[in-house]
Amino acid sequence: MAKLYFYYASMNAGKSTNLLQADFNYRERGMATMLWTAALDTRSEGMVRSRIGLEADSHRFTPGTDLWKAVTQQHDETPLACLLIDEAQFLTAKQVWQCARIADEAGIPVLCYGLRTDFRGDLFPGSAVLLGIADSLIEVKSVCHCGRKATMNLRVGEDGMAVKAGAQTEVGGNERYVALCRRHFSQALGDTK
Template sequence: MAKLYFYYASMNAGKSTTLLQADFNYRERGMATMLWTAALDSRTSHAGIESRIGLGAEAHRFDAATDLWARVSAANAVEPLACVMVDEAQFLSPAQVWQLARIADEAGIPVLCYGLRTDFQGELFPGSAVLLGIADSLVELKAVCHCGRKATMNLRIDADGAAVKAGAQTEIGGNDRYVALCRRHFSEALAGAAAP
């Protein structure tokens, strides 16, 4: 029975690297996969998924209007898919998460989603909230805070490295805009940040 998986973590935990390793494992055995990533993430040098350690692969891009059920079903009709993998899954809409569940349930294709659980204010992303609620398997990947504790939070920082308390939920960036911290250091950084 195919399942819907959600691999979640803070920044710098190796989510994209883990996805790319899983994709390699399927393809090495001659199995077809379909990779997806958020269209709004324009940091990559090509239309695909790139990890911070330099691995990369081509991927389809989804936005709010993408019907994942229709697109995956059409691809599966041409070449049977062994797995569907989604990077930046926090940017999925709730409806798209349900489409991915349908792919697992009705098409019998495992779906592996990788993404952030919470934003820079500690709030759940809508896509992550639904994944946490309906995924068959939840797997937490680990990142490390500067203190050595498990990093579970994503602190947004400005150009000077100061904590940012307010703003849009989605602002694309890497190590220049976000720092993975344990809850204690995240809370301390926000408490010391200037009011917006």
């Protein structure tokens, strides 16, 4: 029985690297996969990319993408062994339910990788639904500068100071976000939560 998996972590924990390793494992055994990433992340240019240099071509989803239709059409042409989705926090609730349907009805395992929370500590909509309905929740570990587990994503400005307000989604890497433990995240925000 295929399952819906959610691999979640803070920024820079290796989620994309894990996704690419899983994809490699399937392909090495001659199995077809389908990779997706958020079109919103313009840094990716249609690729799933890891910070350590691994990358693979992928499809790009927008809020209007019908994953059920796209995946089942591909599955009819070439049977898929696995569906892998990077930046899953940007999925809509409807798309997460489509992923569940892909696992339940099409029998294709769906591995979603993404952030759990935004720079304010609030759940992303896609992550909230994944946390609620995924068959398996797997935390990918990251480390704060103090050595504790990093679970939070601090957005920083050009001055390196914490950003406390703004749009939930702002694409960026190490220049915009720092993975911190909850204690240092709260301290950086001045305990405004």
